Every structure is written in structure tokens, then in C-alpha cells.
Amino acid sequence: MSAVELITEKVKHLPEDKLGEVLDFIEFLVFRQRRPERLRSLAGLWQGFEVSEEDIAQARREMWGTFPREDI
Secondary structure, three states: OOHHHHHHHHHOOOHHHHHHHHHHHHHHHHHHHOOOOOOOOOOOOOOOOOHHHHHHHHHHHHHOOOOOOOOO
16 A cells, blocks of 8 residues: 555544644645745845944834833
């Protein structure tokens, strides 16, 4: 008996609520089998931009300015 036939027979005896888990696992295996996409290099991403310490400090103040703080 082939692996596909054996799997099919086993799946036939599973309760309905477990079939979703089997499908999720099969989809995971198919996803993992795909070739990974080539990652692009980020070298030179900021080329031509000047970011100063003050720019970074200001961005931090803007991001964290409205963050709720607990009084300690």
C-alpha cells in the first residue's frame, strides 16, 4: 500500500473535528517545501540620507510621547 493510500485510509477513520488539523498540517508541509524567496540586500538603503542624533531623539520623543506611563 502506498503512503498516499495509507494516509487516506487513516484520515477516513478520524472524527470530523480533527480533519481541519490534518489539513492545516498538510498546508504547513506544502508551505515549508516551497523554495524560499531570495532576500534583497539592504546595503545602501539609507544612502544619500543624513540622519543625525537629534533626528533620532526627536523621532523617539514623537513615538513615545503619548505612550501611557504609570506613576511609580
